[in-house]
Amino acid sequence: MDNVISLKAHRTLIECRRLFKGYDDRLDKMDKTDLLTEFERYRKEAVNYPHHLLTLVKGEILLSKLGKMQITKELQVFINNELLRINKEIKLRLQST
Numbered sequence: 001m002d003n004v005i006s007l008k009a010h011r012t013l014i015e016c017r018r019l020f021k022g023y024d025d026r027l028d029k030m031d032k033t034d035l036l037t038e039f040e041r042y043r044k045e046a047v048n049y050p051h052h053l054l055t056l057v058k059g060e061i062l063l064s065k066l067g068k069m070q071i072t073k074e075l076q077v078f079i080n081n082e083l084l085r086i087n088k089e090i091k092l093r094l095q096s097t
Contacts, residue, residue: 004095005095006095006096012053013053017057019057023061023062024061027061028065035062035069038062039062042058045058053090053093056089056090063079064083066079
């Protein structure tokens with residue numbers, strides 16, 4: 001049953017990702033300093049709404065961008081762990097009915 005997903009949850013995820021298309025484009029235009037500032041904003045938001053789907057999608061996009069940059073090893077570990085958490089949370093959402 002691990003392969004069964006909720007069609008409604010999948011549609012909601014697709015809509016959230018569509019809503020954040022502009023955010024993805026904005027991140028592409030930011031330099032490293034601006035991205036790190038945006039990362040701090042995201043961390044504060046994620047503390048308040050860690051399981052909200054919009055926060056998860058935003059984090060997925062932002063952390064994927066940051067993961068491609070030259071950053072400290074500690075930050076890279078944090079980003080990888082947070083991406084794993086986000087992916088698990090999204091998978092749980094898709095499997096809920």
